[in-house]
Amino acid sequence: xxxxxxxxxxxxxxxxxxxxxxxxxxxxxxxxxxxxxxxxxxxxxxxxxxxxxxxxxxxxxxxxxxxxxxxxxxxxxxxxxxxxxxxxxxxxxxxxxxxxxxxxxxxxxxxxxxxxxxxxxxxxxxxxxxxxxxxxxxxxxxxxxxxxxxxxxxxxxxxxxxxxxxxxxxxxxxxxxxxxxxxxxxxxxxxxxxxxxxxxxxxxxxxxxxxxxxxxxxxxxxxxxxxxxxxxxxxxxxxxxxxxxxxxxxxxxxxxxxxxxxxxxxxxxxxxxxxxxxxxxxxxxxxxxxxxxxxxxxxxxxxxxxxxxxxxxxxxxxxxxxxxxxxxxxxxxxxxxxxxxxxxxxxxxxxxxxxxxxxxxxxxxxxxxxxxxxxxxxxxxxxxxxxxxxxxxxxxxxxxxxxxx
Numbered sequence: 001x002x003x004x005x006x007x008x009x010x011x012x013x014x015x016x017x018x019x020x021x022x023x024x025x026x027x028x029x030x031x032x033x034x035x036x037x038x039x040x041x042x043x044x045x046x047x048x049x050x051x052x053x054x055x056x057x058x059x060x061x062x063x064x065x066x067x068x069x070x071x072x073x074x075x076x077x078x079x080x081x082x083x084x085x086x087x088x089x090x091x092x093x094x095x096x097x098x099x100x101x102x103x104x105x106x107x108x109x110x111x112x113x114x115x116x117x118x119x120x121x122x123x124x125x126x127x128x129x130x131x132x133x134x135x136x137x138x139x140x141x142x143x144x145x146x147x148x149x150x151x152x153x154x155x156x157x158x159x160x161x162x163x164x165x166x167x168x169x170x171x172x173x174x175x176x177x178x179x180x181x182x183x184x185x186x187x188x189x190x191x192x193x194x195x196x197x198x199x200x201x202x203x204x205x206x207x208x209x210x211x212x213x214x215x216x217x218x219x220x221x222x223x224x225x226x227x228x229x230x231x232x233x234x235x236x237x238x239x240x241x242x243x244x245x246x247x248x249x250x251x252x253x254x255x256x257x258x259x260x261x262x263x264x265x266x267x268x269x270x271x272x273x274x275x276x277x278x279x280x281x282x283x284x285x286x287x288x289x290x291x292x293x294x295x296x297x298x299x300x301x302x303x304x305x306x307x308x309x310x311x312x313x314x315x316x317x318x319x320x321x322x323x324x325x326x327x328x329x330x331x332x333x334x335x336x337x338x339x340x341x342x343x344x345x346x347x348x349x350x351x352x353x354x355x356x357x358x359x360x361x362x363x364x365x366x367x368x369x370x371x372x373x374x375x376x377x378x379x380x381x382x383x384x385x386x387x388x389x390x391x392x393x394x395x396x397x398x399x400x401x402x403x404x405x
Contacts (some may be wrong), residue, residue, distance in 0.1 A: 015130065016139065018189050019123045020146040021181050022082065025089065026120035027150035029112055029174050030058055030234065035159035035252040035259070036167025037241050043167070046102040048246075052238050052367035056360055057106045059234070061113025062120075063356035070121050070349020071206060074199045078122050078129070078345070079191045085118025086182040093175035097168045120147070121349050128337050128344035129192040134278055136338050141274025144330025145267055153263065155237065159256020199343060209343055213350055219336055220354075221395035225286075226332035227355040228388040229325035231362035232293065232381055233266065236318050238363060242371045247309045258315065265319045269326020277331060283396040289327035290385070290392055296320025297381035304375025314374050321381060328388070 033040075037051045044051070073081040092112035099105040127139045158170045199205070213219055237259075244255040269289065276285050296317045303313035333351060340347045362380070369376040 015126065015189065015192065016142065018184060019126060019143060021184060022119050023123040023143050023146050024119075024150045025086070025178055025181060026062070026116045026118075026123075027147050028154050028177070029089065029093065029116050029171075030055060031150045031237055032154035032158040032161075032174055033167055033170040034155055034237055034241050035245075035256050036162040036170060037238075038245050039162060039252070040167050044099075044102045044105065048242060048371075049367050050102045050106075053364070054102075054105055054109045055234070055238050056363045056367065057109040058113035058116070059356050059360045059363060061110040062117040063113075063353050063360055065114040065117045066121055066353035066356065067210075067346065067349040069118050070125065070345035070347070070352075071201060073118075073122050073125055073345035074193070074343055075201045077191050077193050077195075077198065078126050079185065079189055081345075082118050082122040082185055082189070083182060085115045085122070086178055086185065088112075088115030089119075090115075090175050090178045090182070093171045093178065097171035097175070117352065120352055121345060124333065124337060124348045125345040126192045128340075128348065132338065136334055138274050138277050138334075140334030140337070141270060141272075141277055141330045144326070144333070145270035145274060147270070147330075149263075149267060153260070155259035155263065156256040159252040159254075159259070162252045193345075197342070199346075206346065209346055210350060213340070213347055216339055218395045219339055221391040222332045222336035223351050223354045224358070225388045225391050225395070226329055226336070226351070227358035228384040229293065229328035229332070230355055231359045232297075232321050232384055233325045233329065234359055235362055235366040235377065235380065236262075236321065238366055239369065239371060239377050240314070240318065243309065243314050243374065244311075247371060248311060262315065262318050262322055266322035266326040269323045269328075270330055273327045273330045277334070282331075282335070285327065286331060286392050286396050289324040289331070290389055292320050292324030293328065293381070293388065294324075294385045296322075296324065297378055297385050299378075300374045301378030301382060304373035304378055308373050310374075317374065317378065 034055070037048070040051045041048055069081060069085065089112060092108055092115055096105060096108045096112060099108055123143055124140070127143060128136060131139050161169045161173060240259065241255055244250045244258060245252060273285070296319065299313060299317035299320060303310060303317065307313065336351050337344060337348055362384070365380060366377065369380065
């Protein structure tokens with residue numbers, strides 16, 4: 001408890017602001033270039049599904065690397081693993097900027113996702129090294145807000161970069177920004193996992209931890225709700241450029257401004273989780289967020305079936321979905337991670353891996369959905385709502401007890 005208190009004190013002294021810089025770089029490479037997707041279809045002589053699958057490739061790379069990265073951070077320490085991941089992210093971002101074919105870009109995006117996943121896993125593992133209980137859930141909300149800045153700022157900035165240069169310029173900017181964050185980590189981030197708390201790699205021990213995590217009451221429910229909410233957030237970012245730009249005829253820069261507003265709603269949800277999680281019952285917070293998710297899904301489905309592709313309907317429906325999911329994502333991640341006292345890198349990697357594998361499947365579905373109206377994405381969201389609502393009803397009573405300080 002003394003070491004934990006010391007870690008928490010150091011976090012309040014400066015670690016948390018560093019984590020707020022690190023964690024968005026799991027998401028920025030996913031969102032920043034999406035305003036360029038229609039241009040990429042032309043430049044690389046391919047189709048929209050192939051370009052949308054570059055998002056899926058990144059997420060698949062993340063999914064497969066999350067557990068190994070978590071294990072490595074528990075064994076080798078947080079700081080060195082984070083720097084290695086940032087190095088891969090920087091190198092692959094430069095390579096993506098130079099890609100000459102869709103197939104090459106798919107492979108590079110997969111490798112880029114491996115580098116980006118370290119920013120998510122290690123940031124949350126450092127937070128779990130330093131905080132427990134409701135405080136951890138609140139810090140998770142802050143990290144979720146920083147993660148949520150990516151869909152707020154990245155598409156908007158990406159839209160203007162595409163207008164000024166091209167989609168290749170977006171990847172160059174991502175590489176430069178990631179290099180700046182790596183510099184901050186080198187000089188300012190201390191190691192929060194001392195040698196005596198590290199876990200030497202043992203396949204049998206690792207398998208036992210994973211098995212115990214999967215059967216622990218509430219864990220899988222939290223992770224699947226997280227996956228449903230994250231799927232809804234990320235799928236909207238993939239299909240929205242085609243709704244606004246291809247379907248409605250707006251420019252990449254205009255879409256970037258719309259994405260800025262919608263991302264702001266998502267960010268408000270993340271910040272709301274950070275604020276309300278400290279005192280609001282988990283059941284009330286969770287079902288309040290779910291109600292927004294469900295309402296947005298219904299708006300997209302009904303308006304798509306009745307009036308077709310429409311700016312206001314897509315924007316209002318998307319805002320409701322993103323606001324509700326903005327609360328659910330960090331809330332569920334924090335509750336799942338808070339069930340464990342140690343091995344936070346491994347557990348965080350498992351949470352994220354299960355989530356992103358599910359998200360990759362949802363994104364693959366979203367990539368082939370008809371884009372003539374918003375109804376198909378609305379139906380996908382309603383399916384996710386059925387899953388999330390059922391699991392929330394089952395898990396939140398135990399979740400409230402599990403996260404008491």
